[in-house]
Amino acid sequence: MVLAVSVDLKKSARVFAVVVAAVAGSALITACQNDPDIDITKLTAETDPPEVLYNQGLANLNAGKTGEAARKFEALDRQHPFSEYARKALVMNAFVSYRNGQYQEAINATGRYLNLYPQSEDAAYAQYIQGLAYTKQIPAVTQDQKPALKAIEAMQAVVDKYPDSQYVEDAQSKIRFARDQLAGKEMQVGRYYLERKEYLAAVSRFRTVVEQYPNTNQVEEALARLVESYYAMGVTSEAQTAAAVLGHNYPDSQWYNDSFKLLQSGGLEPRESGGSWIARAGKKLIGA
Template structure:
């Protein structure tokens, strides 16, 4: 008796194919022990992994929870915790993206201030590269874009949520970042001064005076302004800078008289 073909395949071939597919599904289930886990079990496993500092495993659990139960009550909490897990796993760029994703999706979430804070923390941690951890460098001699982004992120947190539990820590970090950014600008101003680029030196120093009042870099940049304006024969501006320097930092002003 001849076999009847279906779309060119005999029943025997189709049966083998079904067996293979069933076998593959069985293999997949065996490879993923979380298959069938509830949202709560996935979340508890993720938190346990994070507590044990196994952040890669925690990230995997959080992502599975979010994928399988996107509208469940734990999905949003998993998204928040995922930000922290990426941050602790030394993935600042991924943590930043996760924070911005959460802010965009849930702008009125009661814990959205935490997403703003962690975005700033991720930028803050990103300003120290792997190479710098091994070979410490002068922070004023490298790119400061991450520090500036961190400062702006913390600033936005404080502006939007002045009463946030994270605001106090953000303010302290902003002081450090402000001092670092000012020192960087002062370093550049002094570089221009050494190269004889008087106008560039004066402009860079003036930027510090206008934007980073009260930082330790102030006496340096005022001195740069005194010298640069003298070289440009802008005596009135040079005297103004010297007067401010003398008033606020008299011990530093003596070398410019």
């Protein structure tokens, strides 16, 4: 009788264990189905060859599933760090970070890639992504413009190091935009000083625009502001030179019309002085 009870207890224990395992498995499946962030392929990812992980990453990226794409590329980098696919995954992961607005992560990834593979076929693309990430962080001219400087540096590297790449034309466009922002910042500060009649400080800012950013869209106003500042200081020869350079490069400009009228109100007219820094800088302008 004791033996029968013992056998029944063992049988009950086995049944209970099976039920518990089944319930646990059901709960795990339910959790996987309800959690949108879980990667259902992660249990097999350890054995996936690099080309499979890479193609899975591309497929997710093309489907707009950037989070899953990033996980595949990161898994490839961890599991097959010395493969050709790992190299490609690194630059693709940088692109995914850029696409997701994670600009610093994109910059870090491209920096790592360029340190490891500076002469690879994707190096130009990595450098271009880095430049794009900095460009996206350029703020309004009222704020600090360090990202603009970084964008110029990164995009200039595209132009200088990879002159035959397909990214050069857009890199040059981004450089012009960033330079316009830097010039705009100088103008914003210069106008601040001009409004407060701190003319020497204002001239310094406007001079920076004319000399350092001669081919930006800020030069026209900068020359006009120089006319205004020098005229207010009584340095009429420089005011006349600034107006002459402005009229030579932008004869139909409203800024030139305003400058001409200002000089005319004092019995003066535009006249270029060959010894002026403005005349020398004027030779580098767009219309020179």
